[in-house]
Amino acid sequence: xxxxxxxxxxxxxxxxxxxxxxxxxxxxxxxxxxxxxxxxxxxxxxxxxxxxxxxxxxxxxxxxxxxxxxxxxxxxxxxxxxxxxxxxxxxxxxxxxxxxxxxxxxxxxxxxxxxxxxxxxxxxxxxxxxxxxxxxxxxxxxxxxxxxxxxxxxxxxxxxxxxxxxxxxxxxxxxxxxxxxxxxxxxxxxxxxxxxxxxxxxxxxxxxxxxxxxxxxxxxxxxxxxxxxxxxxxxxxxxxxxxxxxxxxxxxxxxxxxxxxxxxxxxxxxxxxxxxxxxxxxxxxxxxxxxxxxxxxxxxxxxxxxxxxxxxxxxxxxxxxxxxxxxxxxxxxxxxxxxxxxxxxxxxxxxxxxxxxxxxxxxxxxxxxxxxxxxxxxxxxxxxxxxxxxxxxxxxxxxxxxxxxxxxxxxxxxxxxxxxxxxxxxxxxxxxxxxxxxxxxxxxxxxxxxxxxxxxxxxxxxxxxxxxxxxxxxxxxxxxxxxxxxxxxxxxxxxxxxxxxxxxxxxxxxxxxxxxxxxx
Amino acid sequence: xxxxxxxxxxxxxxxxxxxxxxxxxxxxxxxxxxxxxxxxxxxxxxxxxxxxxxxxxxxxxxxxxxxxxxxxxxxxxxxxxxxxxxxxxxxxxxxxxxxxxxxxxxxxxxxxxxxxxxxxxxxxxxxxxxxxxxxxxxxxxxxxxxxxxxxxxxxxxxxxxxxxxxxxx
Numbered sequence: 001x002x003x004x005x006x007x008x009x010x011x012x013x014x015x016x017x018x019x020x021x022x023x024x025x026x027x028x029x030x031x032x033x034x035x036x037x038x039x040x041x042x043x044x045x046x047x048x049x050x051x052x053x054x055x056x057x058x059x060x061x062x063x064x065x066x067x068x069x070x071x072x073x074x075x076x077x078x079x080x081x082x083x084x085x086x087x088x089x090x091x092x093x094x095x096x097x098x099x100x101x102x103x104x105x106x107x108x109x110x111x112x113x114x115x116x117x118x119x120x121x122x123x124x125x126x127x128x129x130x131x132x133x134x135x136x137x138x139x140x141x142x143x144x145x146x147x148x149x150x151x152x153x154x155x156x157x158x159x160x161x162x163x164x165x166x167x168x169x170x171x172x173x174x175x176x177x178x179x180x181x182x183x184x185x186x187x188x189x190x191x192x193x194x195x196x197x198x199x200x201x202x203x204x205x206x207x208x209x210x211x212x213x214x215x216x217x218x219x220x221x222x223x224x225x226x227x228x229x230x231x232x233x234x235x236x237x238x239x240x241x242x243x244x245x246x247x248x249x250x251x252x253x254x255x256x257x258x259x260x261x262x263x264x265x266x267x268x269x270x271x272x273x274x275x276x277x278x279x280x281x282x283x284x285x286x287x288x289x290x291x292x293x294x295x296x297x298x299x300x301x302x303x304x305x306x307x308x309x310x311x312x313x314x315x316x317x318x319x320x321x322x323x324x325x326x327x328x329x330x331x332x333x334x335x336x337x338x339x340x341x342x343x344x345x346x347x348x349x350x351x352x353x354x355x356x357x358x359x360x361x362x363x364x365x366x367x368x369x370x371x372x373x374x375x376x377x378x379x380x381x382x383x384x385x386x387x388x389x390x391x392x393x394x395x396x397x398x399x400x401x402x403x404x405x406x407x408x409x410x411x412x413x414x415x416x417x418x419x420x421x422x423x424x425x426x427x428x429x430x431x432x433x434x435x436x437x438x439x440x441x442x443x444x445x446x447x448x449x450x451x452x453x454x455x456x457x458x459x460x461x462x463x464x465x466x467x468x469x470x471x472x473x474x475x476x477x478x479x480x481x482x483x484x485x486x487x488x489x490x491x492x493x494x495x496x497x498x499x500x501x502x503x504x505x506x507x508x509x510x511x512x513x514x515x516x517x518x519x520x
Numbered sequence: 521x522x523x524x525x526x527x528x529x530x531x532x533x534x535x536x537x538x539x540x541x542x543x544x545x546x547x548x549x550x551x552x553x554x555x556x557x558x559x560x561x562x563x564x565x566x567x568x569x570x571x572x573x574x575x576x577x578x579x580x581x582x583x584x585x586x587x588x589x590x591x592x593x594x595x596x597x598x599x600x601x602x603x604x605x606x607x608x609x610x611x612x613x614x615x616x617x618x619x620x621x622x623x624x625x626x627x628x629x630x631x632x633x634x635x636x637x638x639x640x641x642x643x644x645x646x647x648x649x650x651x652x653x654x655x656x657x658x659x660x661x662x663x664x665x666x667x668x669x670x671x672x673x674x675x676x677x678x679x680x681x682x683x684x685x686x687x688x689x
Contacts, residue, residue, distance in 0.1 A: 050680035056663040061603040076685040363581040441639035
C-alpha cells in the first residue's frame with residue numbers, strides 16, 4: 001500500500017537536512033527526495049598524484065564552462081552541465097554552480113558561518129532601499145544559537161553589531177607577525193577585524209551532521225536519484241498533495257504523497273519546481289529579486305618584503321582573518337549604499353601570471369616570492385532588483401524532460417563603485433602595513449559564481465509583493481514551505497548558509513506546531 | 521609515444537575521439553581506430569615550434585625540469601585537440617606569429633610578456649596567446665611525473681597529491 005507521509009522534503013543539503021533533522025525528532029514521518037545519489041565521501045575519494053590524472057589536473061576541456069571551482073580532482077562532484085542545462089543572455093553570463101549528491105553543496109562549502117544582523121533584516125529602515133525582512137535579528141537569534149553548536153562554529157567574540165556574536169568554539173589562536181602588522185593598520189584606519197568564523201571538523205556537511213540523526217529516529221525515508229518534476233495540487237482543498245518525480249537512472253515516473261511539502265532544493269531549483277508546478281505565484285514575484293554576493297578574488301595581491309628570498313622567520317607568515325562590513329554603518333558613502341567584507345590570508349606564493357617575465361627570470365621571481373604573499377578577497381552586498389529574474393525557458397529541457405531556467409542578473413553602478421572602494425581600501429591597508437603591491441583589480445566574477453545565489457522566492461508580510469510569510473510558508477498554500485536561500489529579502493556580505501540553517505530550524509518547528517494543532 | 525598510449529587507454533574513448541581530429545579520416549575498423557593514437561592538434565613541425573616556445577618560457581632551472589623534460593608540449597597538444605574552438609584559434613594563430621617572430625630571436629618574439637599584469641589581460645591576440653601559453657606550460661610542467669620525480673627529494677608537496685573524486689554513476 002502506498003505510504004502517505006507527514007512531510008515531503010525536497011533536497012538534502014543545508015536546508016533539507018535541517019528540516020529533516022528537526023521534523024523527524026518532533027515525530028513527523030518524513031520522506032526526502034534528492035536528485036542525486038547517496039555517496040560515502042570517504043570511499044568516493046582517493047589520494048592521487050596530479051601527474052596520474054588523464055589531464056594532468058587541467059580537467060577535460062569544456063566539461064564545466066561555468067564551474068570555475070571544478071578542477072580535475074573535484075570534477076566528478078559537480079552537477080553535469082549537459083544533463084542540467086540552463087540559459088542566459090550571452091551578454092550577461094550567469095555561472096550556476098551545482099552539486100547533485102545527497103548532502104548537496106554542504107559537501108563542498110567553505111564553512112564560513114556568519115550571522116546576519118538588523119543591518120540586513122531591517123535594511124530599508126537604515127537606508128531606504130528595497131524591503132525589510134518580515135523578521136528581525138531578535139526573531140532569528142535563538143535559532144542561530146542552536147545551529148552553531150551543531151556545526152561546531154569556531155570564532156572570536158567581538159561585539160560587532162553587523163556580525164553578531166554566537167555560540168562559538170573560542171578561537172584564541174595567535175596571529176603571525178605580518179597579520180599583526182595588518183591588524184594594526186586596520187585599527188589605525190578604524191576598520192574592524194576578527195578571526196574567521198567557520199564550522200569545524202573533517203566534514204561539516206548535512207550528510208554527517210544532520211541526516212544521520214534524522215535517520216536514527218526511524219522517521220526518515222531517504223530517496224536518492226529522485227528528480228522532482230512538479231508538485232501535485234488539489235484545487236478543492238487548495239493544498240499541495242505531494243510531488244511527481246522521475247528516477248534519475250531508470251527515468252521511470254513516480255508520485256509521492258504527503259500532508260505538507262518543504263522545498264529545500266537550493267535557491268534556484270526550488271523556484272524552478274514552483275514555476276514548473278505553476279504554484280505559489282499569485283504575487284507575480286516568484287523568480288524575481290535574484291541576487292547574490294559579488295566576489296572580487298585576490299582584489300589585492302601583495303608581498304611581505306621581509307619574506308622574500310625564503311628569509312621569513314617561522315613567526316612572520318601564515319594565517320589570516322576577516323574584515324566585516326564597515327561602510328555605511330554610521331557614516332554614508334557618496335556613491336554606494338550597503339557594504340562589503342574581506343577575507344585575508346598570508347603565506348601564499350603568487351603565481352606566474354603576476355610576473356612580466358619568462359624563462360630563468362620567471363623562475364627567479366617565483367623563488368624569490370615563494371610563501372611571501374598577502375592577499376585579500378572582497379565579498380560585497382548585491383542589491384535585490386525586480387528585474388533580476390529566473391524564469392522558465394520552455395524551449396529547453398534537462399535530461400529528464402523538465403523545462404530549465406533562464407537566468408538574468410547583472411551588476412550595476414552600486415556594486416561597481418563598492419568594488420572600486422574595496423580595492424582602494426585594501427591597497428591602502430596593505431601599504432600602511434609595509435607590504436608591496438604586486439597586483440590589484442576591482443573586477444568581480446560573473447553573477448552566480450560565488451555560489452551564494454539568493455532570492456526569487458522572498459519573504460514578506462504583503463502577499464502581493466512576496467511569496468513567503470515570515471515562517472517560510474507560502475502565502476498562497478498553507479502546507480507548502482520554502483526553506484533555502486530563495487527566502488532571502490537581502491543578503492549582506494555574509495556567507496548565507498548559517499542563516500539558511502537557522503531559518504529552516506525556525507520554519508520546521510512552525511510547521512510541526514501547525515500540524516500538531518491540525519491546521520495542516 | 522608510449523606515454524600517449526597510456527593516456528589513451530586511461531581515457532578509454534579511442535574511437536569516439538576521432539571526430540575531434542579534423543585532419544584524420546574517420547576510422548572504419550576497431551584496429552584502425554586504435555592505431556590512430558591520441559588526438560593531435562598541431563602538425564609535427566608546428567609541434568616542434570610549440571615545444572621550442574615551451575623551452576623559452578619554462579626552461580630547466582636549478583635542478584627543476586623544464587617544459588621539454590616534462591613533455592609539456594605533447595601534453596598540451598593532446599589537450600588543445602579537445603579544446604573549444606576559440607582556444608584552438610588562439611593557439612593556432614599565436615603559434616604562426618611565434619614562428620615568424622622567433623626568427624629575429626626569442627627576446628624580440630616574447631617582448632609582449634614584459635607588459636605588467638592586468639585583470640583584463642593582454643590586448644592583442646598574440647600577447648594573449650603568449651600569456652596563456654606561459655601559464656599552460658608552467659602548470660603542465662609542475663603537474664608532470666618528471667617534475668614529481670625530480671622534486672621528490674626537495675619537498676613532500678612536490679608530487680601534487682590531491683583528493684580525487686572517483687566517477688559517480
